[in-house]
Amino acid sequence: MAHRFAFTVQSTDIDVIGHVNNAKYLEYMEWARFDWIWQQGFTFEEWKRQAVMPVVVNLHINYRKELRMREEVTALTTVLRVGEKSFVLRHELYNKQDVLVADADVTMVMIDANTRRSVPLPDEWKAVLEKELAAT
Template structure:
């Protein structure tokens, strides 16, 4: 099931043009991503215990509409692709009027915290990712 994360645009997010700075969209997606992965049971403590870390290796983002201070926004996170050591998730940001303001695909690779080399995704995460992917594919049919 798609994960929903809600937040409000803050004054510190605004640039000199008067709208949200482009880099903040990436930060919003990061907030949603951390919340999403924690909901999967992979908190920072759990990741440390396992000696693994998911790292971003690629982000492709589309900016579609401006956001302004105090706007209520929600991020929808879904799974796009699952590999043995990596996965791709999509973030979609929507404004109060339910208009898509930005979307981005994020590729993450699981690495061993000590060697800093890629490692297999934990079985529980792989299972959760595949289950989410199957749900997403059913909805698009």
């Protein structure tokens, strides 16, 4: 099932052309991603306890429609793939009219917090990711 995260475009998100700056779309997706991760119980404190953290290693985004100031947006996050050390999330941003304005596939790799090297997904992470994948 897709995780929903709602927000409103702010004045600081707008570029000189008068629409949302391209980099802000990535920030919106990060907000949604971390909201989903944290709701699964994987907070910074839990990362420290396990000495692991997920990092973005690849991102492919499609910009489909402009967003403007004060528009209401909903971000949907779903799990696309789960590997041994990595996973792929899909983010979709929709405006109030339920029109897709951007989508991206984000590949994340789990790393050891001390060595900064990739490590297998912890069992707790893998179980949550696989459960979410099965629900889509």
